[in-house]
Amino acid sequence: MKRLIAKIIVLALLLTMFSYLAIAESGIDVYLDGQKLLLADPPIIQNGRTLAPMRGLFEALGATVGWESHTQTAIGQRDGITVRIPIGSINPTINNIPKEISVAAEIINGRTYIPLRFVGEAFGDTVNWVSASRSVEITKQDHQPRLYQPFPTEDAIDIYYVPTDYRTIQEAIDIANDGDAIKVLCGTYQENINYLGKELIITSVDGPEETIIHGNYEGLVVRMHSGETLDSVLHGFTITKGTAGLSEDGDDALVYPRGGGVSILNSSPTISNCIITMNAATDFGGGVSIAGELSSPLIIDNQIIENISHYQG
Numbered sequence: 337m338k339r340l341i342a343k344i345i346v347l348a349l350l351l352t353m354f355s356y357l358a359i360a361e362s363g364i365d366v367y368l369d370g371q372k373l374l375l376a377d378p379p380i381i382q383n384g385r386t387l388a389p390m391r392g393l394f395e396a397l398g399a400t401v402g403w404e405s406h407t408q409t410a411i412g413q414r415d416g417i418t419v420r421i422p423i424g425s426i427n428p429t430i431n432n433i434p435k436e437i438s439v440a441a442e443i444i445n446g447r448t449y450i451p452l453r454f455v456g457e458a459f460g461d462t463v464n465w466v467s468a469s470r471s472v473e474i475t476k477q478d479h480q481p482r483l484y485q486p487f488p489t490e491d492a493i494d495i496y497y498v499p500t501d502y503r504t505i506q507e508a509i510d511i512a513n514d515g516d517a518i519k520v521l522c523g524t525y526q527e528n529i530n531y532l533g534k535e536l537i538i539t540s541v542d543g544p545e546e547t548i549i550h551g552n553y554e555g556l557v558v559r560m561h562s563g564e565t566l567d568s569v570l571h572g573f574t575i576t577k578g579t580a581g582l583s584e585d586g587d588d589a590l591v592y593p594r595g596g597g598v599s600i601l602n603s604s605p606t607i608s609n610c611i612i613t614m615n616a617a618t619d620f621g622g623g624v625s626i627a628g629e630l631s632s633p634l635i636i637d638n639q640i641i642e643n644i645s646h647y648q649g
Contacts, residue, residue: 365471366452368396377447379472385439386465386472387449397459397476403448410441410450412459415477419458421450430458484543487571487608492517492537498525505529505538505549512536520573522546528555528578531605533562540572544611551578556592556599557615564603566634574611580625580645581618593618595625597643602628610638617645 364386366373375392394401394412399419402411408423421428421441428435435458441450452472456463460477489495493515500521502508506529508518517537528551529538540547551557557578558570581593592599596615598607612623619625623643626633 363470365469366474367471368474369476379452380444380449382442382449383439385437386452387439387442388452388455390441390448390450393450393452393455397456397461397474399459408443410448412455414459417459419455421455423448428454484572484609486519486541487517487537487539487569489517489519489537489539491515495519497521499523509534509536509538514567520547524548524550526550526552528552528557528559530559531562531564531568533564533568533603535565535567537567537569538571539569543572544574544609547572548574548576550576551596551615553577553579556580556595556597558598559592560599560603560605560633561592561601562603563630564600564605566604566606568603568605569608570598570605570610571608572610574613576612576614578615580616580621593620594627595621595623596645597623597640598625600624600626600628600631600633602630604630604632604634606634606636607638608634608636612638612640613642615643617643620645620647 364379364381366375366379366388373396375389377389377392379386379388390410391401397414399412399414404411410421412419418431419428423441423443426437426440428437437451437454439451441448453463456474462475464473466473495517496502496508496512498505498508498518498520504527505518505520505525506527509529509532512518512534514535520538520540522542525548527549529549549557557575560568575597578596580596580599594617596617597612616622617625622645623640624635
């Protein structure tokens with residue numbers, strides 16, 4: 337009898353050891369936003385699905401961790417999303433909405449393992465399996481690069497392309513009428529543009545990193561001083577190397593001392609998805625100046641960085 341009990345104990349120890357080795361030798365790495373996660377317990381693959389330790393995964397994703405003992409349910413909460421994963425069930429919930437998964441959460445050697453892809457995607461993150469390196473790559477929602485979208489031009493009366501239809505943006509502005517759109521292909525355009533009070537959509541095709549309006553240190557890069565409205569749109573450009581009040585030229589368009597990058601005076605245009613950088617002004621607003629009682633522009637989703645002025649902005 338004693339010998340039988342001893343064999344059972346040895347067998348149990350061996351099973352535990354083999355189970356531990358199977359986990360330890362799984363060789364699965366998990367990367368979050370390009371950084372390798374150092375989890376206390378390594379992930380495992382179960383029926384083709386990756387399971388990761390509950391606490392380590394939830395905390396790495398920025399979620400609070402909960403455990404409901406009477407239902408044996410793992411709980412994670414982040415950004416108003418609550419994920420509940422009962423042990424042994426293929427029907428977890430996201431904000432109390434039932435979902436179905438192919439592999440249930442398990443308790444292995446006293447550790448709770450939960451389905452990695454389900455959890456990541458439940459919080460809106462992107463999860464990819466890289467078979468060549470046997471690794472999982474997670475990109476958190478707030479780190480995912482946004483795809484650039486040109487400003488909608490479906491309702492434009494006429495559409496002009498720069499530099500195919502016109503060599504410069506200003507040439508297209510001069511010929512265009514209210515309600516028209518100007519689409520600018522990628523490249524660097526060394527010019528200073530004036531909207532001339534027109535209601536135009538001027539949008540880049542490929543985004544601000546690829547489409548640059550370079551003021552060449554010769555005055556305001558973008559001038560809106562003629563009563564432009566919210567229908568006067570500038571979208572998707574890098575605006576750089578503009579100077580307000582620093583030119584020796586006597587033209588007021590050049591020596592106006594505010595808004596080296598974008599200068600708005602008694603106007604209310606829309607400026608969106610632009611990078612406004614490395615501009616200067618002798619007065620206010622090295623990057624952007626908004627002046628005049630009639631100005632009420634929409635300035636949205638821009639990066640305004642590394643500009644200088646005598647006072648501020």
